[in-house]
Amino acid sequence: MEFAAAFLKNREFRNRILVTAVLLSVFRVGYWLALPGVSSAATVGSFGDFLATVAASDVSAGSVFGLGIMPYISASIVAQLLTQVLPSLQLLQREGESGRRKINEYVRYGTVLVSVGQSLFWSGLIVPEGGLGTRFALALVMTSGTMVLVWLGEQIDAFGVGSGVSLLIVAGILARAPSTLLSGVRPALEEGIRIGTDTGVERYAAIVIVFYAILCGIVAIGDTSRRIPLISAKGGRRGQQFLPLKLNQAGVMPVIFASSVLMIPALLFQYLGGMTDYGPVGWLAYVFSGSGAVYLVLYSLTIVFFSFFWTAVSFRPDEVANSLKDAGVFVPGFRPGGRTEEHIERVMGRITFAGGVMLALLACLPMVVSRLGLVGSGAAFFGGTGLMIVVSVMLDVRQRARAYLPE
Numbered sequence: 001m002e003f004a005a006a007f008l009k010n011r012e013f014r015n016r017i018l019v020t021a022v023l024l025s026v027f028r029v030g031y032w033l034a035l036p037g038v039s040s041a042a043t044v045g046s047f048g049d050f051l052a053t054v055a056a057s058d059v060s061a062g063s064v065f066g067l068g069i070m071p072y073i074s075a076s077i078v079a080q081l082l083t084q085v086l087p088s089l090q091l092l093q094r095e096g097e098s099g100r101r102k103i104n105e106y107v108r109y110g111t112v113l114v115s116v117g118q119s120l121f122w123s124g125l126i127v128p129e130g131g132l133g134t135r136f137a138l139a140l141v142m143t144s145g146t147m148v149l150v151w152l153g154e155q156i157d158a159f160g161v162g163s164g165v166s167l168l169i170v171a172g173i174l175a176r177a178p179s180t181l182l183s184g185v186r187p188a189l190e191e192g193i194r195i196g197t198d199t200g201v202e203r204y205a206a207i208v209i210v211f212y213a214i215l216c217g218i219v220a221i222g223d224t225s226r227r228i229p230l231i232s233a234k235g236g237r238r239g240q241q242f243l244p245l246k247l248n249q250a251g252v253m254p255v256i257f258a259s260s261v262l263m264i265p266a267l268l269f270q271y272l273g274g275m276t277d278y279g280p281v282g283w284l285a286y287v288f289s290g291s292g293a294v295y296l297v298l299y300s301l302t303i304v305f306f307s308f309f310w311t312a313v314s315f316r317p318d319e320v321a322n323s324l325k326d327a328g329v330f331v332p333g334f335r336p337g338g339r340t341e342e343h344i345e346r347v348m349g350r351i352t353f354a355g356g357v358m359l360a361l362l363a364c365l366p367m368v369v370s371r372l373g374l375v376g377s378g379a380a381f382f383g384g385t386g387l388m389i390v391v392s393v394m395l396d397v398r399q400r401a402r403a404y405l406p407e
Helices: 002-009 011-032 046-054 070-085 087-094 097-126 132-159 164-191 201-223 253-273 279-288 293-314 317-326 338-371 377-383 385-404
Strands: 225-232 241-246
Touching: 011 132, 011 164, 011 385, 070 087, 070 097, 070 132, 070 253, 070 293, 087 097, 097 132, 132 164, 164 385, 201 338, 201 385, 225 338, 241 338, 253 279, 253 293, 253 338, 253 385, 279 293, 293 338, 317 338, 338 385
Parallel strands: none
Antiparallel strands: 225 241
C-alpha cells in the first residue's frame, strides 16, 4: 500500500520507477544477445545455476551478459578489505563524496581485471575447441558486457529506486523462477501426487513450510532493532528519544559475499580435480561443491564474518557518538564521546553476532532440509539464497519508497 501510494501521488517516484523498469529491461534483453561464434548453450555444471542466483549471471547461456556482475562483487570485496588496511584508502574514505568516487573508480579498474580473468576461464568451457584468439575475443565481449551491467547499476543508483547491483541480481533470480517452479511441479503433473514418493504431498508441504519459515525470518530480522534510550541535555524527557541499531545492519550482503568467496576454491578444486586423481583434491572439490556438513560450517562462519565486516564498513560508532554529542544528546550512564562510542560499539557487536547467526541459519536451512531428502533443488532456490536476496531487496525498496510518501 505504501508503495502504491507513493507511486500514485509522487511524480518523482513514478519517474524513478519507470527508469528502473527500463534499465532492468535492458539488462534482461542483453541475455538474448549471443556471444560471437557460440551457437548453443554450454554446459558448465552446477556453478552456472549458483552464479545465476548470486550474481545475475548465466554463463551457460553463452550471452554477452553471461558473466553478470560477479566481477564487480569480487572487486568490491577486495576494495573493502584493502580500505581497512591501507592508510591511503582510509584517507580517501574520510574525504567524503570525492573520496568515495575515487575508490569506486579503483573498483571499476579491478572489475575489468577480474572480468578478463573470469571470462578467459569460462570461454574455455563455452568453446573448448577454440584457440587463444577466440578466447580473447570472447573475453573482450564478456568483459564489455559486465561493464555495461556496472553502468546500468550505477544509473539505477542515481536515477532509480533501490540499489542497482541488488536489483540486477533480483531480476536475474526472478527470471529463473518460472522455469524452476515448472521443473519442480512437472514430475507431479506427469506421475501424479502419491504419498511416499518423490511427488508426495509431504515433500510439497515441506517446501511450503521452508518457504514460509524463511520468509518470516527474513522479515523479522530486517524489522528488528535494538533501541538505546537517549536523553537530551536541553531538557528532553527520558524515553522519548531512541537510537535504533538494526539487528541485521548488513542486509543480505553477507550471504552474497560468502557465496562469492566460497565459489573461488570451489572452481579451483573442481578444475584441479579434473586434472589429477590425487585424493585430497577430490575431497576438497566435494566439500566446496556444497555437499556435506563441512561446507555448511564454512558457509555459516563466512556469513557471520561478513556480517561483522560489512557492519564495520557501513556503521561508524565514533561518528554516531560525535553526532549525538554535537546535538546535545547522550546515553544515560555514559559520558558523551569516547564512553558512548565504546557502549554503542559493544552493543552493535552483540546484535551483529546474533543477526549473523540468524542469517546463517536461514541460509543453511534449505540445504539441510534438502540433504535430508525432504525437498528437492527447487526448495533450495525458492527458500534459500535466492529468496533471501529477493525479500531483502524488496524490503529495502519499500523503505526507500516511504521517503516519497506525502506528509
